[in-house]
Structures are given as C-alpha cells and as structure tokens.
Amino acid sequence: GAVVSQHPSRVICKSGTSVKIECRSLDFQATTMFWYRQFPKQSLMLMATSNEGSKATYEQGVEKDKFLINHASLTLSTLTVTSAHPEDSSFYICSAHTSGRSQNEQFFGPGTRLTVL
Amino acid sequence: AQSVTQPDIHITVSEGASLELRCNYSYGATPYLFWYVQSPGQGLQLLLKYFSGDTLVQGIKGFEAEFKRSQSSFNLRKPSVHWSDAAEYFCAVAPDYGGSQGNLIFGKGTKLSVKP
Numbered sequence: 001g002a003v004v005s006q007h008p009s010r011v012i013c014k015s016g017t018s019v020k021i022e023c024r025s026l027d028f029q030a031t032t033m034f035w036y037r038q039f040p041k042q043s044l045m046l047m048a049t050s051n052e053g054s055k056a057t058y059e060q061g062v063e064k065d066k067f068l069i070n071h072a073s074l075t076l077s078t079l080t081v082t083s084a085h086p087e088d089s090s091f092y093i094c095s096a097h098t099s100g101r102s103q104n105e106q107f108f109g110p111g112t113r114l115t116v117l
Numbered sequence: 118a119q120s121v122t123q124p125d126i127h128i129t130v131s132e133g134a135s136l137e138l139r140c141n142y143s144y145g146a147t148p149y150l151f152w153y154v155q156s157p158g159q160g161l162q163l164l165l166k167y168f169s170g171d172t173l174v175q176g177i178k179g180f181e182a183e184f185k186r187s188q189s190s191f192n193l194r195k196p197s198v199h200w201s202d203a204a205e206y207f208c209a210v211a212p213d214y215g216g217s218q219g220n221l222i223f224g225k226g227t228k229l230s231v232k233p
Contacts, residue, residue, distance in 0.1 A: 006160075034220060043207065043223040044161075093160055095221075106221060108153075110160040 003027055004096050006109035013084055014117055021079045021112045023094030029074035030096035034106060035067075038091040050077050084116040119144045121210050123224035130198050131232045138193040138227050140208030149211040150191040151221065152182055156204045164206075167191065178202070203231045 003026040013019050023033055032051050036044040048064075050056040050071035058064045066088075068080040077096075081088055091113050095106035120143045130136055142148055149168050153161040165176025172184040182193045191208060208224040 004160075043225045044221075045223075046220045049220060091158075095161075105151075105163065105166065107163075108161040111158070113158065 002107045004030075004094065004107045004109040006092075006094055006112050008112060009110060010113045010115075012115045012117065015085050016083055018080055018082045019084055019114060021081075021092055021094075021114075023077045023079070023096070023109050025075045025096040025098075025107070028096075028098055028107075030077075030098050031074065032097045033071055033077040034095045034097070035069060035077075035079050036093045036095065038093060038111075040091075044093060047079075081114065084114070086116045089114055089116045119148075119210055119222050121208050121222055121224035123206075123208055123227050125227045126225070127228045127230065129230040129232060132200050133197050136193075136195045136198045136202070136229070138206050138208075138229070140191045140193065140224060141189050142191065142208075142210045143189065144210055150182075150184060151209040151211070152176065152180070152191070152193045153207045153209060153223075154178075154204045155207065155226075161207065164193070198229075198231055200231045200233065203229055205229070 005024045007022045035047045037047050038044045046059050047062045048056045048058045048069050050069045052071050052074050056069035071077040091111050093111040095108045097106045122141045124139050151166045152164040155161050164180045165174045167174045167184045174182050180195050184191050205226045205228050207226045209221040211221050
C-alpha cells in the first residue's frame, strides 16, 4: 500500500514549451501533496504544498506563475512548468500525505526527470 | 530555523563492513526524524522514522538509527553492508505538527559506495 506514481518519468522538451507532471496516490486519498525539486547531487527542496480543492502554498523564491500546481482530487496533483527554460531542468519529486494514515509520513513518487533543451 | 546536517558527503565501505551515517539536526522542540534512501534516478524510500518512545529505531533492510537528544543526532547504522545498499541517504526532520500536514527539511545527503 501507500503507492505514489508520477508521470512521465522522463521528459525532454524545447525551451519555451510547457510541461505537465502528474502525481497520483494509487491506493489512498491524499489530502496534501508536496512538490520537491532536486538538482544534481543536491538535496530535495520543497517547492510547494497543495491541499485538495485549495490553492497551493509556495515556498519563498518559487514562482507560482511559472510552476502551476493543481490538486483537483484527492488522488491527483499536477505540476505544470510553464515556458520552460534550461535552468528548469531538474528532478521533480512529489509526495503525498494523509492525516488518516501513518501520521506524519509522506509517501514519495519515483520522480520525473525534466530536461529542457 | 530548522536545519539538518549530514557531515559526510560520500562514504565508501567494504561489503560486509559496518556502516554509520551521521545526521545532526537543529530544532527547538521534539523533532520527527526520518531516514530515506534514494537509488539513482528514483524517488525516496523511507527506511525508518522516530516520533517518540524508544530512542533506538529499527527500520527496513536491516537499518537502525538512534536518537540522541543531548547530541541532537540521529545516526543511521547497519552492522553488515550489502552491495545493494549503495545509494544516496537523506536524513530529514519534520516540525511537530501533531499529525496534520507538514513539510520535511532534508539534509544534503550522503552517498554510499560499497566496495566488493
């Protein structure tokens, strides 16, 4: 149980295009989902926290107009990188949390490798 | 501000040898502490966590960690390392948010290499 999937696992796009990454909780309902970004050989940095049905809360320094987050259902959150540029190339990881299960534990997706040419 | 320090960027051990990965945290209240493992190109897998109670925590894959409040440490140990343990290990701390959502603060990670 507690499986979180991400799609796609890997994407390459041209500069200026938008890319959507999906994060799904497969066997539980996630009241909260988190989006992280990981640069090569770096730690995970929290980008934003999204609660189902409400606007995401972005961390300082993260452009909310560039990284659009939608959490329309209890099992799906999407991150859209708009007008992507090479500096947006990174590994994006989502995690899901539910208050009714394994309190204080986040379940992580396998990540999405974004490369912007 | 909360922070997590993993002093060792890269550690190499021989297969079968013991392992200890260090983690120090800075947090005013009782922390929730975690160790995660990340294989190349993969997401994170939870090895173990500490919320309260017994300060020696057992996890998956033969790992354990000990919470030492006096040293603000949560070091990860394994008595005998296997080649498959080669990966990146992250220590993380979460605020004492009482069961509701909260974010994790990660250390920079320690890369473990295993020599045959």
